[in-house]
Amino acid sequence: MALAKRPPLPVILVANELAEGDVVFRTATGWSLDHRDALIAGNAEAADALEAEGRAEMAANKVVDAYLVDVVLGETGPMPRHYRERLRVLGPSVRSDLGKQAEIAGQARTALNVSL
Amino acid sequence: MYRYDEFDARFVRERVAEFRSQVERRLAGALTEDEFRPLRLQNGLYLQLHAYMLRIAIPYGTLSATQLRQVALIADRYDRGYGHFTTRQNIQFNWPKLKDVPDILGLLAEVEMHAIQTSGNCIRNVTADHFAGVAQDEIEDPRPTAELIRQWSSLHPEFSFLPRKFKIAVTGAEHDRAVIKAHDIGLRVLRHPQSGELGYQVIVGGGLGRTPMIGKVVRDFLPKDDLLAYLEAIMRVYNLEGRRDNKFKARVKILVHEIGPEEFARRVEQEFAALDGPSINPDPQEVKRIAAYFAPPPYASLPDRSERLDAALAAHAGFARFHETNVTAHRVPGYAAVTISLKPIGGVPGDATSDQMRIVADLAERYSFGEIRVSHIQNLVLPHVRKDDLYTLWDMLDAAGLGTANSGLVTDIIACPGLDYCSLATARSIPIAQSISRRFADGARQREIGPLGIKISGCINACGHHHVGHIGILGLEKNGAEYYQLTLGGDATEHAALGERLGPGLAAEEVPEAVEKIVNVYLARRTTGEAFIETYRRLGIAPFREAFQGELHATD
Amino acid sequence: MPLIDASGLKADRFTNVVEAAPLPAGDVILPLAKLATDGEAVLARGDRLGVLLPNTVKLTDIAQFLDRLSIIAISFPSFADGRGFSIAKRLRNHGYHGVLRASGPLISDQLRHALGSGFDEVEVPDALLERQPLAHWLAGLATITLRYQRDTRLGVSILDQRRAARAVQTERRVAHAA
Numbered sequence: 001m002a003l004a005k006r007p008p009l010p011v012i013l014v015a016n017e018l019a020e021g022d023v024v025f026r027t028a029t030g031w032s033l034d035h036r037d038a039l040i041a042g043n044a045e046a047a048d049a050l051e052a053e054g055r056a057e058m059a060a061n062k063v064v065d066a067y068l069v070d071v072v073l074g075e076t077g078p079m080p081r082h083y084r085e086r087l088r089v090l091g092p093s094v095r096s097d098l099g100k101q102a103e104i105a106g107q108a109r110t111a112l113n114v115s116l
Numbered sequence: 117m118y119r120y121d122e123f124d125a126r127f128v129r130e131r132v133a134e135f136r137s138q139v140e141r142r143l144a145g146a147l148t149e150d151e152f153r154p155l156r157l158q159n160g161l162y163l164q165l166h167a168y169m170l171r172i173a174i175p176y177g178t179l180s181a182t183q184l185r186q187v188a189l190i191a192d193r194y195d196r197g198y199g200h201f202t203t204r205q206n207i208q209f210n211w212p213k214l215k216d217v218p219d220i221l222g223l224l225a226e227v228e229m230h231a232i233q234t235s236g237n238c239i240r241n242v243t244a245d246h247f248a249g250v251a252q253d254e255i256e257d258p259r260p261t262a263e264l265i266r267q268w269s270s271l272h273p274e275f276s277f278l279p280r281k282f283k284i285a286v287t288g289a290e291h292d293r294a295v296i297k298a299h300d301i302g303l304r305v306l307r308h309p310q311s312g313e314l315g316y317q318v319i320v321g322g323g324l325g326r327t328p329m330i331g332k333v334v335r336d337f338l339p340k341d342d343l344l345a346y347l348e349a350i351m352r353v354y355n356l357e358g359r360r361d362n363k364f365k366a367r368v369k370i371l372v373h374e375i376g377p378e379e380f381a382r383r384v385e386q387e388f389a390a391l392d393g394p395s396i397n398p399d400p401q402e403v404k405r406i407a408a409y410f411a412p413p414p415y416a417s418l419p420d421r422s423e424r425l426d427a428a429l430a431a432h433a434g435f436a437r438f439h440e441t442n443v444t445a446h447r448v449p450g451y452a453a454v455t456i457s458l459k460p461i462g463g464v465p466g467d468a469t470s471d472q473m474r475i476v477a478d479l480a481e482r483y484s485f486g487e488i489r490v491s492h493i494q495n496l497v498l499p500h501v502r503k504d505d506l507y508t509l510w511d512m513l514d515a516a517g518l519g520t521a522n523s524g525l526v527t528d529i530i531a532c533p534g535l536d537y538c539s540l541a542t543a544r545s546i547p548i549a550q551s552i553s554r555r556f557a558d559g560a561r562q563r564e565i566g567p568l569g570i571k572i573s574g575c576i577n578a579c580g581h582h583h584v585g586h587i588g589i590l591g592l593e594k595n596g597a598e599y600y601q602l603t604l605g606g607d608a609t610e611h612a613a614l615g616e617r618l619g620p621g622l623a624a625e626e627v628p629e630a631v632e633k634i635v636n637v638y639l640a641r642r643t644t645g646e647a648f649i650e651t652y653r654r655l656g657i658a659p660f661r662e663a664f665q666g667e668l669h670a671t672d
Numbered sequence: 673m674p675l676i677d678a679s680g681l682k683a684d685r686f687t688n689v690v691e692a693a694p695l696p697a698g699d700v701i702l703p704l705a706k707l708a709t710d711g712e713a714v715l716a717r718g719d720r721l722g723v724l725l726p727n728t729v730k731l732t733d734i735a736q737f738l739d740r741l742s743i744i745a746i747s748f749p750s751f752a753d754g755r756g757f758s759i760a761k762r763l764r765n766h767g768y769h770g771v772l773r774a775s776g777p778l779i780s781d782q783l784r785h786a787l788g789s790g791f792d793e794v795e796v797p798d799a800l801l802e803r804q805p806l807a808h809w810l811a812g813l814a815t816i817t818l819r820y821q822r823d824t825r826l827g828v829s830i831l832d833q834r835r836a837a838r839a840v841q842t843e844r845r846v847a848h849a850a
Contacts, residue, residue, distance in 0.1 A: 020213045021168035061145045092536035094546045123830040127818045134815045151779050267820040273788025277754025355758045395823050
């Protein structure tokens with residue numbers, strides 16, 4: 001489900017892996033489970049390219065529901081601006097032992113607590 | 117409880133094989149995601165915020181110790197060691213992988229379970245009174261009816277691509293514990309006022325969500341024998357005439373509202389009259405066969421007074437408190453139904469670890485003829501416990517963190533998974549429940565307040581049933597932040613009512629204080645023995661609004 | 673467009689008539705709008721008559737032709753729109769004995785829904801059949817062999833099989849006792 005309106009730059013591309021269901025981030029070479037590997041698009045061209053890759057990967061039955069997410073760049077990698085997308089990056093706020101936040105270093109978890 | 121025969125067993129195995137094939141064809145690209153989505157939804161598989169989510173059916177909220185143990189095994193092997201019980205008596209897993217789901221369904225089939233039609237635009241899990249078969253006010257156990265409907269509605273060729281989801285609930289008692297008035301079809305078993313014959317009151321068009329509505333009576337009395345043909349008539353009218361232009365106007369409640377209940381009833385009766393009942397309805401032998409599975413377990417012949425219970429109540433204050441809130445009177449002398457609260461103070465409402473599931477399974481086997489119920493309030497019930505055993509049972513529950521004495525009280529909160537898990541949500545719901553729970557942790561205070569049902573939804577889809585909460589809380593978004601709207605006066609019983617908006621929305625941290633203010637108004641203004649909802653009905657919303665607005669201004 | 677029934681692919685003996693086009697010879701399926709104007713002519717010349725219905729149709733729209741139609745095709749604008757299944761059921765309940773065709777982008781898993789609701793065949797776009805070959809359609813039909821509903825045209829329901837099994841058991845008991 002691509003957004004009708006392009007979110008503000010910079011953006012990353014987020015999707016769900018079809019067979020596993022995990023949230024994945026488009027990198028320069030493929031997909032990663034870690035948002036810190038995400039390719040960051042800083043201009044419209046790069047964002048277009050990301051979206052096109054998303055469409056191709058969906059058509060190839062690798063991922064579903066690929067869409068652009070606007071991010072803030074920081075020490076913990078590209079962190080989505082919107083709280084919903086931050087939850088997707090990190091995991092449920094009520095179970096810090098589950099989701100990516102449990103795998104990523106403590107800094108990311110702090111980011112969740114502070115900015116949500 | 118119902119046991120599969122060879123046909124039921126083969127049926128679910130075939131469905132598992134079908135889903136396995138559907139997954140293969142999806143991964144190979146023969147099915148697009150758009151084509152696959154309704155197919156996987158009809159097997160209870162959602163794509164959620166972090167992962168897939170699998171919703172397993174617990175038909176009319178009844179399951180056996182064996183089944184609960186298998187669910188625990190699945191939680192450990194394929195998920196993260198816990199499950200979430202829902203407001204439709206089902207259980208959800210939040211972390212399965214698509215490629216593992218056919219295997220999970222295979223394990224479920226081994227214990228006569230499935231995930232058939234727990235989602236999708238089809239007829240969903242048929243829910244029922246969680247005290248079915250044991251409640252003192254019961255006219256007839258609703259579960260044979262629910263089981264008949266479950267079979268009839270499973271993989272129905274005509275009704276699998278409806279305009280929208282379709283939910284049916286059945287109650288067999290005067291007091292409605294199954295929320296039938298907020299369902300697409302609600303059925304109440306009753307006796308014909310003249311003949312005394314058993315039949316159903318048929319209510320259609322209830323539903324929560326964006327446009328909540330209370331269901332309308334479409335038939336005062338439907339003879340039992342005509343049930344399936346009549347349901348077929350309702351479903352056909354809905355399938356043909358329900359709106360398909362707008363997802364938010366596609367439920368049958370909108371159709372009933374737009375053409376009026378009388379016209380809707382007329383169309384149903386017209387369709388029903390054109391049907392050949394005998395070719396649709398089951399023969400009485402089949403109905404009897406199903407009903408036989410719900411025959412009472414081999415109760416012992418006991419006096420109603422239990423000296424052991426009386427002694428334990430006198431000796432153990434903690435147990436006495438539990439007995440007051442979590443033990444319900446039973447039809448059979450010497451027995452009681454026990455509510456196991458899945459709402460520990462500060463916990464996630466409705467969640468249970470696999471260890472807890474196994475403990476409950478063991479206790480069910482020892483104290484409840486191996487039977488467990490799931491209520492729409494997201495708690496568990498052991499329906500057939502001897503009064504003599506209540507203290508021992510409570511002691512074990514307490515040791516396992518399952519002995520919270522808060523059934524029906526302010527900390528017995530219903531909360532949907534919300535934005536912590538659900539991709540449809542606009543805000544988180546669980547942290548709100550947790551903060552309110554902690555605020556009212558004091559047991560004495562909870563008991564002073566008495567019955568008060570708080571229900572929280574993380575979006576307008578209302579899976580947390582907030583519209584029918586005494587206090588309802590709806591999570592929304594404003595200016596890129598979560599905020600919460602409160603409603604008062606909802607009711608999920610036979611006195612069904614939709615809550616009224618209290619005032620402007622609040623930030624998350626303001627919610628517990630607002631609830632406190634509401635509770636304080638109630639405590640100040642109630643008459644002796646008056647429950648919250650009764651005080652609200654007597655006073656109206658004004659005094660609560662006053663206190664709430666006062667609270668808002670105080671924070672300016 | 674490919675035509676599929678319970679045994680596989682079949683040839684279409686009917687010509688689908690487009691609204692603006694002149695009436696061809698032979699067996700035809702008319703759009704609903706032309707049924708009143710050209711239906712009688714087709715029957716008069718001895719050919720078989722069919723009609724293509726939108727899935728919003730009312731039975732009254734075609735009531736006067738019902739017993740003279742050899743085939744009724746019902747449009748499925750989308751596989752997720754199940755109205756056609758109920759229209760088929762209503763037609764069968766009404767006593768229609770001719771051929772019923774589901775026409776549109778149904779998916780292979782829906783052959784049993786179509787046949788179970790009263791359809792005899794499904795007509796799908798070429799591109800869809802490329803993605804979902806015949807084998808998928810027939811496999812879908814073969815995977816679910818049991819059904820609870822008593823009034824589908826897909827074999828004896830579970831409920832009736834149970835009844836038959838009970839009858840056999842009773843017979844055996846009686847024979848034993850004798």
